[in-house]
Amino acid sequence: MLELWETEVVVAVCPHCDWRYVVPTEKATLRCPHCFAADLEPVVDDVEQLPYLRPPELVTPFTVTKAVADKRIEEFADGIPFAPRDLNPETLRSRVQRLYLPMWLVDSDVMATWGAEVGFDYNVVSHRERYSDGSGWDTQQVQETRIRWEARVGQLERHYDNVVAPALEQHAAMEQALGAYALDVAQPYAAGDLARALARLPDRAPEAAWADAAPTLQAAAGEECRQAASADHIRQFRWSPTYTGQHWTLLLLPLYATYYLDDDAEPRPVLINGQSGRVFGVRRASMQRAQHTALIIVAIAAVLFLLSLVAGVAGLAAPPLLVVGGIGGVLALCVGLGGIIPIFRAWQFNRKPVETL
Ligand SMILES: [Zn+2]
Numbered sequence: 001m002l003e004l005w006e007t008e009v010v011v012a013v014c015p016h017c018d019w020r021y022v023v024p025t026e027k028a029t030l031r032c033p034h035c036f037a038a039d040l041e042p043v044v045d046d047v048e049q050l051p052y053l054r055p056p057e058l059v060t061p062f063t064v065t066k067a068v069a070d071k072r073i074e075e076f077a078d079g080i081p082f083a084p085r086d087l088n089p090e091t092l093r094s095r096v097q098r099l100y101l102p103m104w105l106v107d108s109d110v111m112a113t114w115g116a117e118v119g120f121d122y123n124v125v126s127h128r129e130r131y132s133d134g135s136g137w138d139t140q141q142v143q144e145t146r147i148r149w150e151a152r153v154g155q156l157e158r159h160y161d162n163v164v165a166p167a168l169e170q171h172a173a174m175e176q177a178l179g180a181y182a183l184d185v186a187q188p189y190a191a192g193d194l195a196r197a198l199a200r201l202p203d204r205a206p207e208a209a210w211a212d213a214a215p216t217l218q219a220a221a222g223e224e225c226r227q228a229a230s231a232d233h234i235r236q237f238r239w240s241p242t243y244t245g246q247h248w249t250l251l252l253l254p255l256y257a258t259y260y261l262d263d264d265a266e267p268r269p270v271l272i273n274g275q276s277g278r279v280f281g282v283r284r285a286s287m288q289r290a291q292h293t294a295l296i297i298v299a300i301a302a303v304l305f306l307l308s309l310v311a312g313v314a315g316l317a318a319p320p321l322l323v324v325g326g327i328g329g330v331l332a333l334c335v336g337l338g339g340i341i342p343i344f345r346a347w348q349f350n351r352k353p354v355e356t357l
Pocket of ligand 1: 014015016017018019032033034035036037038
């Protein structure tokens with residue numbers, strides 16, 4: 001089945017998160033671009049038994065160039081106080097991988113009887129009396145829009161194309177992170193698409209994905225019934241559909257994935273939508289670095305304090321030094337209190353909710 005991809009590819013799996021990919025042969029041992037916690041391992045045994053090994057029919061191309069992705073990474077890394085040492089543009093850029101996520105599209109014929117209440121807007125004019133001190137009673141004309149509801153039933157016979165359905169269990173989470181993709185620019189799969197990218201294999205069967213496609217079909221049918229009735233609104237749309245001629249298409253969506261290691265040396269993924277450039281990742285200050293800076297400030301304060309103490313003792317013999325010691329003591333106290341600032345800044349930054357750039 002892999003020869004249908006028309007390029008040198010193998011299947012590889014991540015031993016940590018279990019994500020399964022089709023990858024160019026020379027990339028079979030790359031770091032997993034999902035969890036970044038382990039290197040991929042080529043699957044050798046029973047490869048042909050794996051589900052959904054066929055190449056995709058459609059691919060949404062990378063429209064965000066590597067240069068633009070690099071720029072987005074720079075913006076991501078910018079402005080984080082006491083950023084973890086690993087969170088810098090150079091490191092993030094050096095680890096970027098191109099990745100495709102799968103999604104199903106389904107076409108279907110539908111025959112159904114339907115019923116709904118359709119609503120028509122109409123205007124009513126009423127009059128309101130208003131009293132003001134200057135002009136006494138005043139009559140105002142008020143226009144108000146109301147809805148007239150009518151029950152309708154009917155028959156529907158339609159063909160629907162390209163209804164989207166998740167091919168991944170994590171589809172909703174990934175969509176929330178990366179935002180939506182425009183699917184109308186998708187192109188037929190070409191062998192070159194996999195030259196520099198990994199493709200995640202679906203882990204969700206079309207039968208399971210159908211449960212998500214059916215409500216979309218129902219919403220589309222409801223909207224069409226509203227239009228057919230020339231109504232402004234529709235409610236309580238119900239139908240008993242019979243689906244035939246379902247045809248499933250696999251589509252790939254592009255993204256860039258990279259990561260940095262946080263204070264605990266845990267990998268934190270940073271994802272960039274390959275079409276819109278939207279970035280998702282956790283931006284957090286390093287408490288370790290903030291504490292380190294605080295310690296240096298406290299150490300400087302301690303040295304100042306010691307010098308002031310020496311000046312104070314010497315002041316017993318030469319009184320002007322007593323003043324120097326006093327000023328030094330106050331200065332040491334101020335610098336010492338300043339040690340709180342780095343920790344407070346990092347704490348305050350980390351309280352912010354995770355944002356999408
Ligand atoms: Zn993994």
